[in-house]
Every structure is written in C-alpha cells, then in structure tokens.
Amino acid sequence: MSAATAEPPKTAPAAPAATDDSWSVERAHIDASARGPVLVFFFTALAWLLVSTFFGFVGSYKLQNPGFLADWPIYTYGRVVPAFHACFTYGWCSLAGMGVAIWLMARLCRTPIKFPGALIFGALFWNFGLALGVSGILLGQNTGLEHMALPRPAAWMMFIGYFFVGVTGAVLYKMRKSSVVFISVWYLLGAFFWFPWLFFTAHVLLGVPQLQGVMQNVVAAWFANGLNNYWFTPIGLAAAYYLIPKVINRPIHSYNLASIGFWSWAIFGGLTAMTKLSGGPVPAWLVSLSIAANIMLIIPLVTVGKNLFKTMEGNTHMIYYSPTVRFTFLGAIIFCIATALSLFTALRGPDSVTHFTLFGTATNEMLLYSFYSMVMFGAIYYITPRLVGCEWLSASLIRVHFLCAAYGGGLAVVVMLFSGIAAGMRALDPTAQASQLIYNTFAYLPGRTLALVLVTLGHTAFGLHFLLMLLRIGQPAGQATLFAPLGQEEDHH
Amino acid sequence: MSRSSYLFTGIFGSFALSCFALVLVPQMQIGGLTEHENADEGTRYPVVNTRQGREIYIREGCYYCHTQQIRDEQNGADIARGWGTRRTVARDYIFDDPPLLGSMRLGPDLANVGSKDWRNEEKDEQRKPAKRDRAWHLLHLYNPRVLIPNSPMPPYRYLFDEVKAGTAAKANVLPVIAKKKGHEVVPTAEAEQLVAYLLSLDRTEPLPEAGGTKPAASASAPAAAPAAPAKK
Numbered sequence: 252m253s254a255a256t257a258e259p260p261k262t263a264p265a266a267p268a269a270t271d272d273s274w275s276v277e278r279a280h281i282d283a284s285a286r287g288p289v290l291v292f293f294f295t296a297l298a299w300l301l302v303s304t305f306f307g308f309v310g311s312y313k314l315q316n317p318g319f320l321a322d323w324p325i326y327t328y329g330r331v332v333p334a335f336h337a338c339f340t341y342g343w344c345s346l347a348g349m350g351v352a353i354w355l356m357a358r359l360c361r362t363p364i365k366f367p368g369a370l371i372f373g374a375l376f377w378n379f380g381l382a383l384g385v386s387g388i389l390l391g392q393n394t395g396l397e398h399m400a401l402p403r404p405a406a407w408m409m410f411i412g413y414f415f416v417g418v419t420g421a422v423l424y425k426m427r428k429s430s431v432v433f434i435s436v437w438y439l440l441g442a443f444f445w446f447p448w449l450f451f452t453a454h455v456l457l458g459v460p461q462l463q464g465v466m467q468n469v470v471a472a473w474f475a476n477g478l479n480n481y482w483f484t485p486i487g488l489a490a491a492y493y494l495i496p497k498v499i500n501r502p503i504h505s506y507n508l509a510s511i512g513f514w515s516w517a518i519f520g521g522l523t524a525m526t527k528l529s530g531g532p533v534p535a536w537l538v539s540l541s542i543a544a545n546i547m548l549i550i551p552l553v554t555v556g557k558n559l560f561k562t563m564e565g566n567t568h569m570i571y572y573s574p575t576v577r578f579t580f581l582g583a584i585i586f587c588i589a590t591a592l593s594l595f596t597a598l599r600g601p602d603s604v605t606h607f608t609l610f611g612t613a614t615n616e617m618l619l620y621s622f623y624s625m626v627m628f629g630a631i632y633y634i635t636p637r638l639v640g641c642e643w644l645s646a647s648l649i650r651v652h653f654l655c656a657a658y659g660g661g662l663a664v665v666v667m668l669f670s671g672i673a674a675g676m677r678a679l680d681p682t683a684q685a686s687q688l689i690y691n692t693f694a695y696l697p698g699r700t701l702a703l704v705l706v707t708l709g710h711t712a713f714g715l716h717f718l719l720m721l722l723r724i725g726q727p728a729g730q731a732t733l734f735a736p737l738g739q740e741e742d743h744h
Numbered sequence: 745m746s747r748s749s750y751l752f753t754g755i756f757g758s759f760a761l762s763c764f765a766l767v768l769v770p771q772m773q774i775g776g777l778t779e780h781e782n783a784d785e786g787t788r789y790p791v792v793n794t795r796q797g798r799e800i801y802i803r804e805g806c807y808y809c810h811t812q813q814i815r816d817e818q819n820g821a822d823i824a825r826g827w828g829t830r831r832t833v834a835r836d837y838i839f840d841d842p843p844l845l846g847s848m849r850l851g852p853d854l855a856n857v858g859s860k861d862w863r864n865e866e867k868d869e870q871r872k873p874a875k876r877d878r879a880w881h882l883l884h885l886y887n888p889r890v891l892i893p894n895s896p897m898p899p900y901r902y903l904f905d906e907v908k909a910g911t912a913a914k915a916n917v918l919p920v921i922a923k924k925k926g927h928e929v930v931p932t933a934e935a936e937q938l939v940a941y942l943l944s945l946d947r948t949e950p951l952p953e954a955g956g957t958k959p960a961a962s963a964s965a966p967a968a969a970p971a972a973p974a975k976k
Contacts, residue, residue: 314850317888317898328898329805391803396842432751441755448759456767457842464837466775468845473766481759517754521762530819531845532833537770603819607811607849678849681824692850693896 277361284363285354286638288370290721292350293631295378297714299342304710306335308703315696325389333400334388340478341381341401341409344619346374347627348486349416352439354634355493356420359436360427364419373415380408396457396467398475403454410450417443434509438489441517445481449474465532469525476524479618484520487582487623488555490630494579495562498633499569504561512554519547526597530606545597548590556587572733574649578629581657582622589617604679609692610671613664621660628656628713635717636732641725643732648716650734655709663702670695774834780951789949792839797941800934801844804900811846812855812945826863827853828947833954836947851897858943881939882931886918903935 310331313319320326357364364370384405387393393400401409420443424436453474456462462470496503503509522544529538559580563569569576593614596605605611632649636642643649674692677683719725726732779788801807814828822828832855837843856862857876876884880891886904888895904918906927918929931939 313898314896317896321899322901324804324902327804327900329808332808333805393802393805394842395802395807395844397807397845397847432748437751440751444752444755445759452763452767461841462771463775463777464840464843465834465845466771467842469770470767471842473762477762514754514758517758518761521758522765524762524766527847528845530815531813532831532836532843534770534773534834537766540765599818603815606815606819607847609848611847674849679821681821681826683821683825693894 278358281357281361281363282637284365284367285357287367288364288374289350289354289634290638291371291374292346292353293635293717294721295374296343296346296350297710297717299338299346299381300710301714303335303338303343304703304707306331306338308700308707310335311696311700311703314693315700324391330389330391330393333393334385337381337385337388337401340483340619341377341384344483344623344627346377347624347631348442348483349374349377349413351490351627351630351634352442352486353416353419353423354638355435355489355630356423356439356443359429359433359439359493360423361429362423362426365422366419369415370419373412373419376412376415377409378412380405380410380412383408396471398471399453399457403458406450406454410447410454413447413450417447433493434503434506434513435489435493437513438485438492441513442482442485442489445477445485449477449481453477468528468531469533469537472527473524476527477521479615480516480520480523483619483623484516484586487586487626488516490626491559491579491583491586494575494626494629494633495559495583498573498576499563499566501562501566504558504564508554508558512551512558515547515550515554519544520551523548523593523597526602527611529597529599529602542597542599545594548594552587552590552594556583559583572735572737574643574646574653574732574734575629575633577653577734578625578632578656582625582629585617585621585625589614589622592617604675605671606675607678608671608675609667610675613667613671616660616667617664621657621664624660625656628652631717635720636725636728639720639723639725641720641723641728642730643716644719644725645716646732646734648712649732652709652713652716655705655712659702659705659709661702662705663699666695666698666702777835777838779838780835780949789951790836790839790947793941793944795937795941795944797934797937797939797944798844800903800938801941806854807844807846809846809848809850809897810852810854811849812843812853813845814853814855814947822853826861828856829859829861830948830950830954832947833951835951835953851895854942854945855947857945859946859948861948878939878943881942882935883918883920885935885938886920886929886931890920900935903932903938904929905932906930 309320309326310328313326313328313331317328324330353364353370381401384401387402387405388400392402394402399406420439424440453470456470457467492503492509523541525533525537525541526545529542531538560583563580570580571577596602596610596614632643670692673695779790781788812832814822814830814832816831817823823830836855837845862876884891884897885900887899887901888897889899906922906924907930909926909928912928912930916930918931920929922929
C-alpha cells in the first residue's frame, strides 16, 4: 500500500515513473476520460456564477434603494439573498470544485475515469435539484433555517447527484497507479468524504426525528461551518498545492509542514462553528470551545501559508507571466488573511462589536470568493486547455477577469468590513436608535454595488472566454496563454 | 492496518469529533427542555405560537435582516437599548420550528417587539408612539420610509389591496394615497396575520436561567442580579 500518514506525503505531483512518452500517452487518456464530465461541471458552474452575480447585485442595490423591484415578491430582499447564497455556494463553488477535484484526483492517481456518464448524470441531478431549490426560495418555500434554507426535497436531490461524484472520487483513489499519495490527494479524499457525511447528518437530524428548538440552529451553524472548512477549503487548498508547484516546476517546500497543516485543519476546522452563535441562546461552553478551536487554527494558517510562500520563493516572477499562478497565489495569500481575520473576530471582545453586522458576511465572502473562487479560476484556466485541445484565446480577457475579480472582490470585502465595524461600534451605544445603526452601515453600500458591477464585468469576460474554448476558438495547443512572453526572467530576478 | 486506512481513519475521526462535540453533547444538554412552570401564577412559559403570520415571516425571509435573540450585557447593548428585559435562552425557543434567531441586524431585533416595553428609540422621544400597535405596523409594512426616514426595509405593497373608496371598514384603511384614483389601501389577510405574529412576540417572562427584570408581580423570579451574565 502506498504512503499516507506514516510516510510523509510526497512533495511533487505524481511524477511519472515511466518514460515521458508513455506518461504523456497515459495523461492524454486520462484527460479524454475526464473531458465530458469536467466540462459539464465547469459550464454549469459558470452559468450559476452569472446567475448568482445577478442576485448579488439585486440584493446589494435593494439595500440602497428599497423601492427597486419592490412590487415583485420574488425579488424581495429576504428571498433574493438566500437565492444568491444558494446559487453561489451550491452552484458556482460546489460545481466548480467538483470538476476540479475529479480532474485532480484522476491525474494524481493516474487513473482514467471508468464511467464518465455517471458523473454527467450526477452533475445534471445536482443542477436540477439546485434549480428546484432556488426557484423554491424565490417562491417563498425556504425552510426558515438560515444556512440551510433550500427546500429539503431539493437538497436531497442534490445529494443523490453528489453520490456519483463521491463514489467516482473514492474509486479513483482505490484504483490509483501511483505509489505515492500527494498532499492534494489527502485534501481531496477528505472533501469527498466529509461533504456527504456532513450533508447527510445535518439533513437527517433536521428531518426525522425533529430536533427541538435551538438545536436546529446549532446543527445549521455546524453545517454552514462544515461547508467552508470540510468542503470548499480542502478543495481550494488541494488545487493550490497542485497548481503552484506544477506551473513553477518545483516541489512543495516541506512535506512535514503540509502534513501538520492538513491534520490541524481537519481537527480544529471542524470545531469552530459555534462562534456564529456567540452570545446566543446556547450553552456558553459551546461557544468557548469554538473560540479555542479558532485560536488553534493559527497552526494550519502558519504551516500552509509558510509552505506555499516558501514554494513560491524565488519564483514570484511567475505571477507576472502565468494566469494560473496569479489567480492561485493571490488566493493563497487571501486564505491566510481570511483565516487570520475570522480567528481574530472569534474572540469575545471583537465579536461583541462585529456580531450581527456585515463583518461576518465579509469574512465569509473573503474565504469563498477571494480565496476559494480565485483558486478555482486559476484551476479552470489550467485545466480547460488540457480538455478541449486549444489554449485560451486572449491574454487581455484573462487580465480583465483578474483585475475585476481581484479588485471587485477586494472592494466588496473591504467596504463590508468597515461598515460592519462602524455599525458594531455604534450599536454599543444604547441610546443609538436602530435607524442610526442602519445609517452607519448603509453609508458604505454604494461601494459594494460598484464592486459588484466590477465583478459582473469580470465574470462576463470569463464566461465569454470559456464559451470560446468550448467552441475550440483559441490559440494552438501546446503553449499556455501567458500575460507576457516568457524569457525575460533575468530582468525580474 | 494499511497506511491508507490511517488517512481514512483520521478523516473519519476528525468528523466524528466535530459531530460529537458540537451536536451530540449540546443535544444531550439542551435537546429536551420543557416549559417553565410558574407555581405562583399557575402559568407555563413558553407557549406554542401557532400564528399563521410566522409562515409569512419565513416566506419573506424577514430573518435575513432581523434577529430574534437578546444578548446579555457582556455582549452589546440589547437590553440597555430596550429590546429586551433579559437575555434569551434555549428554553425560549422550545416550540419554535425552526427558531428564527437570525444572524444579521440590518434592522432592529424583534424578539420582544410585541411586548409592553419594547422600544427602538430613546424613552423621551415624543414623536414616536409609545407602543407600536397594529396600525403602526401595517403602515410600516406598506411603506417603511413614511415612519422611518432612510429605512432600508423594502415596502411590502404586495401584501395590500386597493379597493373602491368607501367599501372597506374605516379601521382597515391605511392613511396613504392609493395608486388608482378613487381607491383606498387595505391590508390583505396575510398582512394582518404577519402583524398579529409580530405583536405576539414577547420573551420578557422571567426564567430562572436567564435572570430577567420583570418587576414585582412575578414573585417566583429568582433574585439573580440582572447584570450578571447567565452562565451554564
């Protein structure tokens, strides 16, 4: 059996044991088997990204101008916001993540996908369930439980769809031909198992037998935290650990750090959920436990951060050339900042200010957009050419996408962080009226709407570019589309 | 045990730990609470709230901007502001399915919006009614900015009807100008239900585990200092 925990994870993505020629034949075989399903995942993910961007914009603009679309019940703020969350997390984040995870797993285990049709079936089921769920929310059928607002039948339909993906992931691991298990595979295997356990447990607990009162909120908080820490973050880190060494062509700095980072995240990342309920009607020890776990996240934060930075050391000029590295490395930096920020605001003092404000939304968007989505963008820029057989048409379009996503996403987060602090500080004063608290928050909102315009622009450019790739309109295969021609490296050393 | 099994065991173990500590243990502690019996007055708290307006509150996603939870003095100024007389605890929600705790305050907390002393502005504020009654809530739902300038709350005009002037009971007519000429604005049954639900929200009943400052009458309330953070 191959190395897992007893032996440290391997530091370089599955190096071919055989000659280069036989590996490239094998690789082509694997990519051919992954082409259909992975492109379906990417295509539908992108469609959901555009839909969620629309809902995000409507939601943001409605706070500034509540009269906007006010006579349409389906566009009322309390329906648009959960619809946005569902489209973004289950549509874009999950589908893009599943596509990337399956492709990475096949490549790293050096195993072709046996039944690509099953994956496509799973993807369609997931999409169908989600479409039902989002329509349900818009028509007023939400469950009333924040973080788990999707109507339950829709959620179960998505779970059935996921089943095919999870099984494929596990089979790929079981059939692997490589004798070593690269660190990305640890994270992917974790995600493939954690997600269904989490999803199943939470939905069963909220089905029969019915949980009493606040326990429902406890389960929902546990589920929401699990989605971030046991599903999105592992896939994001798996992709970062693969893409950065691959493009700059050197092994990961340290396998011991990688191992510590993985296990500390697995243990403490699962215990941080209850800071969402701090000060709420739950036992005090529960919140204290989660605060302690949040503090312990400093271990994965430092180890993962150091490992990725040390790997990049001496190769930072690649940010200048490679779209994949530019997106992925920015994502890695944001991962560290977002983790540090949520660690800080878990503490009781800061939390008593930022709780119930947009600050929490900001740290969540930072994790899911500026870290996770950026890495997914980088991964899609890397993977798609290998599936369709041509390279991205235009470096300028990629540049537009990067600028809009990085600055738009950053602006949205910064604006909400500040508005959260402003509203929270004001709320500490008991003589402040609710309308004044609101005023403090909303002074910042035009910035957020501007950010969403930028992000919309970036996503449109990305969607267009991806469509061109599907139509095989691009540069000839072989030479990756770069921001600038390689070869001037000496100037940058 | 193969090395792969170690990896798998670790993945399962971390999940099991998370589920055990954050779900199972709290379930054992607060998963089976019962009503508090007030022996002196022969009353029980909480009572089941079956008002249909709750479904409308959920349907419109009110809980995305309004919380229904009061934090203690250590965590902000909820009580000092007048949103509640004590912190809310798990027992307050045993009949709520699901509890609409909320996590964002883009508007005021509504845990006690139907209670006698709920207030959202300074006590000596003269312009505002002492109690926000049915008429206030209906008008506020129809157009929040009539009552609260710059309010970001959406108007819920679709919960109202326009009928020919003079056909509706006087008490139902909103003091606003209808869009159609010769018409008046009246609430639909749904608007009435929603307001009835809001006016039913009252979590000021003292509970032994939450302190509470409900004056004199409830002799059974423990003497715990209201400022002390409720610890379990």
